[in-house]
Amino acid sequence: MSSVPIGTVIDARYRILGELGRGGMGTVYEAEHVTIRKPVALKLLDPLLGRNDAHAQRFEREAFAAGRIEHPNCVTVSDFGRHEDGSLYLVMELVRGRSLADVLDDEQRFAWPRALHIARHVLRGLAHAHAAGIVHRDIKPENIVLVDHDGDPDFAKILDFGIAKLVGDAAADAGGEQLTQAGFTVGTPTYLSPEQAFGDEIDARSDLYSLSVVLYEMLAGRPPFVSGDKLAVLSMHVGRAVPPLAEVAPDAAVPPAVERLVLRGLAKRRDDRIQTAEAYIEAIDRCLAAVPAASRAPAPIATPAPAPHGRAATPGPIAPATPGPVAPAPGPAATPPPATGSAPGATAGRAAVVAPAGLPPPSGTEPTVWAPPPAAADPLARVRRWLPRVAAAVVALLIAAAVASHLLGSHDARFDALVDQLRTGKTCAERREAVLGLRELRDKRAIKELKRARYRMRGGVLGIGDRNTNKCLKADAEAAIEFLQSL
DSSP states (O other): OOOOOTTOEETTTEEEEEEEEEOSSEEEEEEEETTTOOEEEEEEEOHHHHTSHHHHHHHHHHHHHHHTOOOTTBOOEEEEEEOTTSOEEEEEEOOOEEEHHHHHHHHSOOOHHHHHHHHHHHHHHHHHHHHTTEEOOOOSGGGEEEEEETTEEEEEEEOOOTTOEEOTHHHHHTTSOOOOOTTSOOSOGGGOOHHHHHTOOOOHHHHHHHHHHHHHHHHHSSOSSOOSOHHHHHHHHHHSOOOOHHHHOTTSOOOHHHHHHHHHHTOSSGGGSOOSHHHHHHHHHHHHHHSOGGGGSOOOOOOOOOOTTSSOOOSSSOOOOOOTTEEEOSSOOOOOOOOOTTOOSOOOSSEEEOOOTTOOOSTTOOOEEEOOOOSSOOTTHHHHHHHHHHHHHHHHHHHHHHHHHHHHHHHHHHHHHHHHHHHHOSSHHHHHHHHHHHHHHTOTTHHHHHHHHTOOEESSBTTBSOEETTGGGHHHHHHHHHHHHTO
């Protein structure tokens, strides 16, 4: 969508002062209330999407969800309405700070006390949202902003409830209809919970998993699962054990109790995770209390090289697997069987899996000991060894099919909307905007429509004296045709 000129007044109440950023659904502007001169952030939905009932309902759902939340660790929404051109808008608290993603890009990773401090802020906001019947579904560094509040430079606030799920009374108050369906992306692959990857029903524990991914990234300088292939990342969430911090960030000096806490938050099965945001906060507090004060001083942090996924690479060389969260027991070293389900981490040698200091083991479990299998030949041993890998491959294929369906539906819906705008747009400028959008989609099906759109003859009699009402977009259409034909 094109930018709204500075000075434009939205709905006779909010004057646009400048652009703050833009995303897939629209643009966020700095604005002020024209009467009381209060500074605000105004999110304006793309007019093209606003004409789509599903997108409009989703935007209204964001306003409803965020409007139910009033907490220091969540960005406050104060108004919602429609601009004269039909665009929906959302008015939010204007936050002066930096996204956690930007800070991580600059600093790579944090000392563990700072990481726990930020995570604790996010958990406070999530606890309030969950109590209001709202599951965020997209907790990630880009949706967490750090501000200086009451002398705390790392006061965290949660942003963007655009794909939030409403449950219980919140869903009933909003009419009970859920908007998640094929064609809409729900969540960001790097931070998705296993149940989100599967497309299963989710609850508040999915947010806690995503927060644990963020916490791991703050400690390690990269998320636990990294790949240029989004489908591969989803399959890792479902079937691969979390890499020990000793491998990913050997010089991070994260206490074993802290790592065990993170691993429990990243359990594959939601029943094995910490169950509520409040319990997670209590676990952080117990973990801090259990770690001697002398060990809390952060070690020097080496700056790792940039990684392909855009956050940070593994600092230094890869060290042998020396997991912090397990205590070695006597006996010959052996390799444990491949991790499946909610494996809390890799295990080297014969190891006892114990609960963190100050933390009880997951509900319904007792500390257990894994020992190497007997040396006797087992004709089914090879089958058992390969079964988890085969299962992981099947899961990856299922996830690939599901995600492909989502992406295809979203792409096709956008394509159809742009073609409709190109054909029926009231002004040449509006139809030109559709040309640019079709080029961005990189879909060769648009070539036929673009060729036809170069000439839109109107007026005259029997072809005499008519004029091309698409003259303003002809050059852009020809450039788009040439671009698409080159793909």
